[in-house]
Amino acid sequence: MATRTRRPERRQDPLSRERIVGAAVELLDTVGESGLTFRALAERLATGPGAIYWHVTGRTELLGAATDAVVATIADDDADATPQEAIRALALGVFDAIDAHPWVGTQLARGPWQSRTLRVFERIGRQLQALRVPDAAQFTAASALLNYILGVAGQNADNTEAAKPGIDRTEYLDAMAAAWEQLDPDEYAFTRTVADQLRRHDDRAEFLAGIDLILAGITGPGPGPRTAGSR
Known part of the structure; x- marks a missing residue:
């Protein structure tokens, strides 16, 4: 009887652009811009670099998206402020x-x-x-x-x-x-x-x-x- 190959478990938290960008921000905070590589990011996300390229085209886009994510946290203008x-x-x-x-x-x-x-x-x-x-x-x-x-x-x-x-x-x-x-x-x-x-x-x-x-x-x-x- 042939042995059935066991399928890998499905990821509980599907990879998304938002999750990739969040992990990139964490990596940048830890090791700086020089340490942001798709290999390091893939290890942090427990996935392969190819899966990341499905969501971002390259390092430049990833750096821009990470910067946008941080800038977006700056509070909006208070309508009552001068x-x-x-x-x-x-x-x-x-x-x-x-x-x-x-x-x-x-x-x-x-x-x-x-x-x-x-x-x-x-x-x-x-x-x-x-x-x-x-x-x-x-x-x-x-x-x-x-x-x-x-x-x-x-x-x-x-x-x-x-x-x-x-x-x-x-x-x-x-x-x-x-x-x-x-x-x-x-x-x-x-x-x-x-x-x-x-x-x-x-x-x-x-x-x-x-x-x-x-x-x-x-x-x-x-x-x-x-x-x-x-x-």
């Missing part, structure tokens, strides 16, 4: 997303006018319109805010990564501030005077303070972009 509050909340949402997923900052900066970055740009622009920023100044104002958000958030993530290997943040900043204090007083007079502020600063608070400075420049009197009623 435009300034909405911009601050959006900026902080991006900052926290990149802080939690450092690879996202690289993806957003790599394709500044791709759809995922444009979503952030669009939300900033709508709030600037609500502030009655003149039409001719809206692109410049929105670009300045977007570039600041991505630049500072990305730099913060890089600094966090650099300080990770067993180094406490307080100790890291204290050592850096101490090094600033030892700089040549003639060449680095300013840097020496703010060394203690570096030692005591809070990254998120400083980030939001920068947003407020930009908003003040956009909406306040001066040669730059202003609200329609400014003089």
Whole structure:
């Protein structure tokens, strides 16, 4: 009597694009962009690379989808918030997303006018319109805010990564501030005077303070972009 070949058990949780993207986000958070391979992803999903290619065409598409998934978690604008509050909340949402997923900052900066970055740009622009920023100044104002958000958030993530290997943040900043204090007083007079502020600063608070400075420049009197009623 012939021996019947046993069929493999059917997967209880069918492979889907959403599940693949979620596993990719987890893998990126663990090993970074260089570690995202279809082989590693297949092992995490307990499947074959071919099954993954059924849902995504390649690594570029997968990175984009993973970035979209993270950006989608940033809270929508609060209808009751002022435009300034909405911009601050959006900026902080991006900052926290990149802080939690450092690879996202690289993806957003790599394709500044791709759809995922444009979503952030669009939300900033709508709030600037609500502030009655003149039409001719809206692109410049929105670009300045977007570039600041991505630049500072990305730099913060890089600094966090650099300080990770067993180094406490307080100790890291204290050592850096101490090094600033030892700089040549003639060449680095300013840097020496703010060394203690570096030692005591809070990254998120400083980030939001920068947003407020930009908003003040956009909406306040001066040669730059202003609200329609400014003089």
